[in-house]
Amino acid sequence: xxxxxxxxxxxxxxxxxxxxxxxxxxxxxxxxxxxxxxxxxxxxxxxxxxxxxxxxxxxxxxxxxxxxxxxxxxxxxxxxxxxxxxxxxxxxxxxxxxxxxxxxxxxxxxxxxxxxxxxxxxxxxxxxxxxxxxxxxxxxxxxxxxxxxxxxxxxxxxxxxxxxxxxxxxxxxxxxxxxxxxxxxxxxxxxxxxxxxxxxxxxxxxxxxxxxxxxxxxxxxxxxxxxxxxxxxxxxxxxxxxxxxxxxxxxxxxxxxxxxxxxxxxxxxxxxxxx
Numbered sequence: 001x002x003x004x005x006x007x008x009x010x011x012x013x014x015x016x017x018x019x020x021x022x023x024x025x026x027x028x029x030x031x032x033x034x035x036x037x038x039x040x041x042x043x044x045x046x047x048x049x050x051x052x053x054x055x056x057x058x059x060x061x062x063x064x065x066x067x068x069x070x071x072x073x074x075x076x077x078x079x080x081x082x083x084x085x086x087x088x089x090x091x092x093x094x095x096x097x098x099x100x101x102x103x104x105x106x107x108x109x110x111x112x113x114x115x116x117x118x119x120x121x122x123x124x125x126x127x128x129x130x131x132x133x134x135x136x137x138x139x140x141x142x143x144x145x146x147x148x149x150x151x152x153x154x155x156x157x158x159x160x161x162x163x164x165x166x167x168x169x170x171x172x173x174x175x176x177x178x179x180x181x182x183x184x185x186x187x188x189x190x191x192x193x194x195x196x197x198x199x200x201x202x203x204x205x206x207x208x209x210x211x212x213x214x215x216x217x218x219x220x221x222x223x224x225x226x227x228x229x230x231x232x233x234x235x236x237x238x239x240x241x242x243x244x245x246x247x248x249x250x251x252x253x254x255x256x257x258x259x260x261x262x263x264x265x266x267x268x269x270x271x272x273x274x275x
Contacts, residue, residue: 030061030173031222031270034074035214040149041157043264044076044212048185051236054251055213056180057266058109058231061173062222065272068121068171071104071164073181074214074267076157079131079207085156088145090135097128098207100183103190104164106171107178109225114252116178116231121171123164131207132158159214173272178231180251181266185209188235216267228259230266 035042045055081096083089103124108117132155136148146154184193185208186200199206229241233251237244241260246252254261 028065028069028271028273029221029269030063030065030272031059031219031268033216033219033265033267034072034269035159035216035267038074038161039159040147040152041076041155041159041214042217042267043215044157045215045230045264045266046210046212047183047188048209050234050239051188052232052234052239053189053249054105054180054182054231054233055266056105056178056231056251057268058176058178058225058229058253059219059268059270060176060223060225061270061272065274066173066175067273067275068106068166068169068173069271069273070166071123071179071271072269073102073104073162073164074216075129075160075162076212076214077129077132077160077207078157078210078212080134080204080210081131082203083135084205085132085145085210088135090132090145090147092131092134096131098131099126100129100208100211101126102162102181102183105180105182106173107180108174109176109178114246114255116180116251120173120177121166121169123166123169125162125164127162129162129207129211130158130160132156157210157212173270176225179268180231180233181213181268183208183211185211214267215264217263217265219265222270224265226253226256226259228262229256230254230261230264 080090105122106120133147138148139146139154143154242255
């Protein structure tokens with residue numbers, strides 16, 4: 001959290017307005033922290049820059065529907081096909097994408113302590129994630145090198161939505177769960193890819209090293225048992241609100257004794273049916 005990547009952009013108030021009705025918040029939505037309409041970008045949690053392997057939250061669901069259908073996650077993509085977001089030379093072909101395996105895991109809440117309980121379900125899918133667009137001549141001064149969203153402003157990263165399909169898996173959720181999002185980068189993740197990948201020495205680098213989880217300002221459906229916290233596994237003590245005092249390199253709550261995630265919630269939506 002200490003190095004959450006902020007969107008160095010013009011932020012318009014409507015982009016930070018989260019509406020329960022605006023994003024599929026009918027009878028099937030049991031938890032929602034998505035931002036709608038989808039913003040150009042928002043602050044985000046980086047895996048490579050934060051030495052992270054898993055990131056998520058503990059959430060309590062609304063309503064009575066508990067047969068899991070799908071989970072949607074908003075990501076923030078900062079990678080360019082050539083060049084970089086930080087060097088004023090980003091170039092990306094129109095709507096270009098890269099293939100990225102991502103895993104979404106759901107656990108029982110812990111019976112005690114800061115960790116997780118028993119595994120409920122896990123799903124890995126490969127998504128075609130968009131690179132961020134090329135730099136724009138309309139973005140100048142402190143925004144030089146960013147891409148331009150017409151009528152809104154300039155951004156470094158690009159908000160991207162992905163959907164995990166749990167239908168047919170027969171997953172029945174308890175009222176409260178811990179979930180985790182994980183994927184591999186060059187040096188971090190469950191199984192780091194390493195520096196031998198061809199993209200590592202390419203002009204744009206590896207796009208997964210610039211892929212983050214978007215952070216939403218509020219929860220609009222459901223709730224969080226521990227406001228101002230998230231769940232995180234990082235090998236870097238500075239990534240945690242408590243400076244790693246409750247442990248590093250383990251997926252655990254960060255941290256009710258020193259919460260620093262207020263206004264920064266992983267952007268996730270759960271949908272479920274009764275049967």
